[in-house]
Structure formats: structure tokens, C-alpha cells
Amino acid sequence: MKIKVDDVSKQFGHKQILKEINLELEPNRIYGLLGRNGAGKSTLLNILTDRIFPNGGSVTMDGEAVHENDKLLGKMYLMSEVNLYQKRARLQDLFQASRLMYGGFDDAYAKHLCDAFELNPKLKFGQLSTGYRTIFKLIIALSLPVDFVFLDEPILGLDANHRELFYKELLDSYSQHPRTFVISTHMIEEVANMIEHVFVIEDGKILVDDDVDHMLAQAYVITGPGETVDSYTEGLNVIGSESLGNLKGNYVFGKLNDTREIPDTVQISRMDLQKLFIHLTSEEGQAK
Amino acid sequence: MQFDFSGQEPIYLQVANQIEEGIFTGAFKEETQVPSTTEMSREFHINPATVLKGINILVNEKLVEKRRGLGMFVCKGAYNLILEKRKAAFFEDYVKKIVLEAKNLKLTEVELVQLIKRGFQSNED
Numbered sequence: 001m002k003i004k005v006d007d008v009s010k011q012f013g014h015k016q017i018l019k020e021i022n023l024e025l026e027p028n029r030i031y032g033l034l035g036r037n038g039a040g041k042s043t044l045l046n047i048l049t050d051r052i053f054p055n056g057g058s059v060t061m062d063g064e065a066v067h068e069n070d071k072l073l074g075k076m077y078l079m080s081e082v083n084l085y086q087k088r089a090r091l092q093d094l095f096q097a098s099r100l101m102y103g104g105f106d107d108a109y110a111k112h113l114c115d116a117f118e119l120n121p122k123l124k125f126g127q128l129s130t131g132y133r134t135i136f137k138l139i140i141a142l143s144l145p146v147d148f149v150f151l152d153e154p155i156l157g158l159d160a161n162h163r164e165l166f167y168k169e170l171l172d173s174y175s176q177h178p179r180t181f182v183i184s185t186h187m188i189e190e191v192a193n194m195i196e197h198v199f200v201i202e203d204g205k206i207l208v209d210d211d212v213d214h215m216l217a218q219a220y221v222i223t224g225p226g227e228t229v230d231s232y233t234e235g236l237n238v239i240g241s242e243s244l245g246n247l248k249g250n251y252v253f254g255k256l257n258d259t260r261e262i263p264d265t266v267q268i269s270r271m272d273l274q275k276l277f278i279h280l281t282s283e284e285g286q287a288k
Numbered sequence: 289m290q291f292d293f294s295g296q297e298p299i300y301l302q303v304a305n306q307i308e309e310g311i312f313t314g315a316f317k318e319e320t321q322v323p324s325t326t327e328m329s330r331e332f333h334i335n336p337a338t339v340l341k342g343i344n345i346l347v348n349e350k351l352v353e354k355r356r357g358l359g360m361f362v363c364k365g366a367y368n369l370i371l372e373k374r375k376a377a378f379f380e381d382y383v384k385k386i387v388l389e390a391k392n393l394k395l396t397e398v399e400l401v402q403l404i405k406r407g408f409q410s411n412e413d
Binding site: 193194 | 297298299300325330331332334337338
């Protein structure tokens with residue numbers, strides 16, 4: 001089962017949030033949706049799950065429109081910052097309500113997660129701290145029998161131990177029941193090795209749509225004396241640079257020039273996903 | 289096991305190298321089980337597909353094998369295979385670098401040989 005987004009645009013008032021977005025989500029993969037604040041990530045996730053409607057374009061699942069299609073919407077779950085639950089409702093009742101809405105709920109797994117995170121399901125939603133509200137929503141996201149799980153900032157308010165536990169449980173659950181996850185987060189370093197494919201969204205447009213391995217294989221840092229570095233990287237796609245005195249580092253995204261000889265004083269090393277993201281989406285990287 | 293996530297070497301190669309190192313040092317003995325893909329994925333927050341890609345390198349090198357329904361096991365003779373492979377790479381990986389640095393430091397061949405002899409002697413102490 002595949003989700004296809006075709007030419008989706010969205011504007012709020014005069015502000016264009018998304019501009020003709022095209023992408024595909026394949027079964028059983030873990031995607032990262034990265035973008036700076038206000039880039040349009042949440043808007044896109046809300047459109048995917050039919051919580052808001054685009055001004056143009058369509059979202060389809062295997063060719064069938066998702067809009068107002070309960071059967072298809074039942075195959076996706078969006079966990080987001082918004083708290084849709086009544087403060088006075090007990091967690092265990094909310095689990096059962098989710099079962100009714102999605103036609104299934106893994107009680108045993110939810111119990112396992114409650115124990116692991118030390119969350120008492122007899123509590124009321126309103127009694128939970130920010131972190132535990134996030135944990136509660138994550139438990140629902142992982143226990144529903146859906147094919148597509150969208151996680152919008154899934155670690156909001158979680159301490160380091162709970163984040164670690166969440167990543168473990170997510171990968172464990174994914175290994176046992178493969179399904180598609182789309183994780184939108186600012187904690188890039190923490191998810192960099194979990195995600196297979198990444199979408200970088202900038203200014204309402206898809207800037208990168210690529211496998212993480214492939215993307216990182218063409219990201220280089222060239223360091224050495226300023227002039228040597230500049231002449232070696234001339235004409236290449238330099239997305240950023242840093243200097244310390246005459247020592248300079250140029251960040252290159254794209255092919256290096258194989259015919260050019262590498263000067264002795266220059267060092268070529270690799271970039272991690274977070275560094276690459278920062279330079280791609282900074283003002284300087286934008287101009288390219 | 290520890291992974292360098294700063295991006296210097298692709299993670300799947302690191303997975304392969306770490307397991308190989310484990311076999312070489314005896315942490316994973318021949319004919320015993322190595323951690324499963326799921327275990328490694330969850331422990332180190334690495335996508336299972338990436339872990340599998342690393343393990344497949346070792347399968348191709350005949351260092352580990354899949355036993356249906358049981359998991360991945362270290363092959364018999366894996367230690368010797370690694371030993372031979374590393375011996376073959378020793379010249380490229382180490383000797384060349386040592387000679388290059390010795391030249392930079394203006395050490396003569398005789399001096400270098402003496403240093404190597406000293407290294408062997410201090411190891412015997």
C-alpha cells in the first residue's frame with residue numbers, strides 16, 4: 001500500500017504554506033520529515049491525514065482519494081502536539097475509544113509500554129505532565145493496527161531516558177510488525193540512523209527527497225588553508241563554510257570534481273545528517 | 289560495541305566491522321550466535337535494514353551464516369579467515385603509513401627497523 005501526494009498546495013490567508021508538494025510513501029519504511037520551524041511539516045502531515053484540506057492537489061492511497069474516505073483514514077494515525085483528549089477521561093478508557101475508532105488495539109503491547117514508561121493507565125489525561133501526555137500519545141500510536149504512523153515531534157517534553165526507551169520500542173515494534181513511519185523532528189542526530197529516507201522541506205517546497213545513505217555519500221567537508229580549499233571547491237555546490245583564521249572548511253553537497261587533483265594540504269571528510277541539514281537550510285545554503 | 293555516528297564511515301560498514309572485531313577478539317565464538325538484527329537495531333537505534341546490510345557483508349565473506357529459525361551464527365573457521373584477511377591488508381593499512389611518516393620525520397630505513405625491533409622487545413617484557 002502506497003501513499004501518493006500530488007501537487008499539494010496550501011495557503012492560510014495570503015500566506016502560501018505549501019507549494020506543489022509531490023512525494024510518495026512506500027510500505028514498511030521509516031521516513032524522516034525534516035524542516036526548520038514554520039517550513040510546513042505539520043501542515044503537510046495534517047493534509048496527509050485529512051485533518052485539513054489542501055487548496056490544490058490530492059492525496060491518494062493506491063490510487064484512491066483519501067479525502068473523507070473513512071476506510072483509508074483508518075489505516076493512518078497522526079500523533080501530534082495537539083491534545084485532542086478530554087482532560088477528565090481515564091487513559092484506559094481512551095485506549096478503548098481508540099480501539100473503536102480504528103477497529104483494533106494491541107492491549108498487551110500498550111500494557112507493556114505503560115509498564116516500561118511507568119505510566120498508570122488509571123490516571124486521567126488532565127493529570128499528566130507534558131512529557132507523559134507525549135508518552136500516552138506514543139503508546140496509542142504504537143498500539144494501533146494502522147499501516148501508516150505519522151509522528152509530529154514525537155519526543156516533545158521527553159527526558160533523555162524516555163527518548164532512548166522510545167527509540168528502542170519503536171524499532172522493536174517496527175521489526176515485529178513492519179509498517180510505515182514518518183517522523184518529523186528537530187532532534188536529527190537522535191533519529192539519523194533510524195530513518196532510511198528523508199524529505200527536507202523548506203519554504204513549503206521539497207528540497208531533498210532521498211535515501212539517507214545516498215544523501216550522505218555526496219556530502220563532504222573540505223578543510224585546509226583558505227585559498228587552497230576555495231580553489232579546490234570552485235564550481236562545486238558549496239552550501240556553507242566555516243573559518244578559523246586562515247583555516248577554512250567548505251561544505252559541499254554533490255559530486256566532487258574527480259579530475260581535479262586533491263592538494264596535499266587539504267583534507268576531505270564526511271558530514272553527518274544534522275550538519276548537512278543545517279547547511280542546506282541556512283540562508284547561505286539557500287542561495288544555491 | 290560502539291558506533292561513530294559522526295558520519296566518517298557508513299553505519300552499515302561499521303556494523304560489519306564491529307561484528308568482525310567481536311569474532312576476532314573472541315567475544316563472539318565460532319558456532320555461537322551473534323546478536324539478532326532486531327537486537328542490534330533496538331540497542332543502537334539503527335534502522336534494521338542498515339543492520340541487515342552490514343550483516344550481509346559478513347555472510348558474503350562467510351564469517352557468519354543464517355541458521356533457519358535459529359538466527360545468525362559465527363561460521364566455523366571465521367577466526368582464521370579474518371586473520372588471513374587482516375594479514376593481507378597489513379602492508380597497505382599499516383606498513384605504508386609507517387614508512388610515509390618515517391620519511392616525513394627523516395628517519396632512515398635502518399633507524400626504522402631498529403625502532404620496530406625495539407617495539408618487539410618492549411612487548412616481550
